[in-house]
Amino acid sequence: MPPKSERFELRLDEEQLARVDAWAKQQRGGGLSRAAAIRELIDIGLSAGSSRSVRFSDGEKMLMLMMGDIFKALKIKDPESNPQFLADVIYGGHYWAPKWDMQGVFHDHVDNPDDVRHVVDVLDMWSFIEEAYAGFTAVEKKKIAEQVGPLGESVQFAGFDGNNESNQMSIARFLVEKMARFSRFKNRDLNSHYPTYHGYKRMFERFEPMRTKLVGHGLSVEQVITLLQMPA
Numbered sequence: 001m002p003p004k005s006e007r008f009e010l011r012l013d014e015e016q017l018a019r020v021d022a023w024a025k026q027q028r029g030g031g032l033s034r035a036a037a038i039r040e041l042i043d044i045g046l047s048a049g050s051s052r053s054v055r056f057s058d059g060e061k062m063l064m065l066m067m068g069d070i071f072k073a074l075k076i077k078d079p080e081s082n083p084q085f086l087a088d089v090i091y092g093g094h095y096w097a098p099k100w101d102m103q104g105v106f107h108d109h110v111d112n113p114d115d116v117r118h119v120v121d122v123l124d125m126w127s128f129i130e131e132a133y134a135g136f137t138a139v140e141k142k143k144i145a146e147q148v149g150p151l152g153e154s155v156q157f158a159g160f161d162g163n164n165e166s167n168q169m170s171i172a173r174f175l176v177e178k179m180a181r182f183s184r185f186k187n188r189d190l191n192s193h194y195p196t197y198h199g200y201k202r203m204f205e206r207f208e209p210m211r212t213k214l215v216g217h218g219l220s221v222e223q224v225i226t227l228l229q230m231p232a
Helices: 014-025 033-046 058-073 083-091 098-103 112-132 139-146 166-178 196-210 219-226
Strands: none
Touching: 014 033, 058 083, 083 098, 083 166, 112 166, 112 196, 112 219, 139 219
């Protein structure tokens, strides 16, 4: 027994109707009615928006199948992209499978622009702090330690908390290791093992007005003390 359907009114302008009709003519030999075309377009749209499965265009399917043939011809064993698995997905219509088996590729995560901005601000701030500290004399470093306390004894960027700030830590590592930005922090773990977000945010609120004036010179001892005295 076919599922129960319900009639409803849908208004489309002439341009939209023309696009629907043009699309319908390209499907199944041009045999789709306008109503059937709209139903199928709705299914396509809903499937494309689903986070449970992937969707490939016809061109992408052909490219993946061709890549599989090339890999076979070149006798490439165990390629990371696993073209045979993707071919089986395409032939069988198992579009849910890549999100199960290739989660590193087919996922819905997108970095939050606010997180990216925060990480860049923090890396920039700590670049100035570390560069300034490296140029201070022993007397100046002793002054910082005396006025700041434990945080002033080893002035080095701690990173972000791997448990609670993993997205920010991942962004920082990508900027440093993959994009070669903020090279001072290269080959560091960048895992602070304690929450840093609010502390860095308060530090940056003090650093931002300083940043605009750092032309031709770095931070002074007093400025570094001001920044490090902010609670973490």
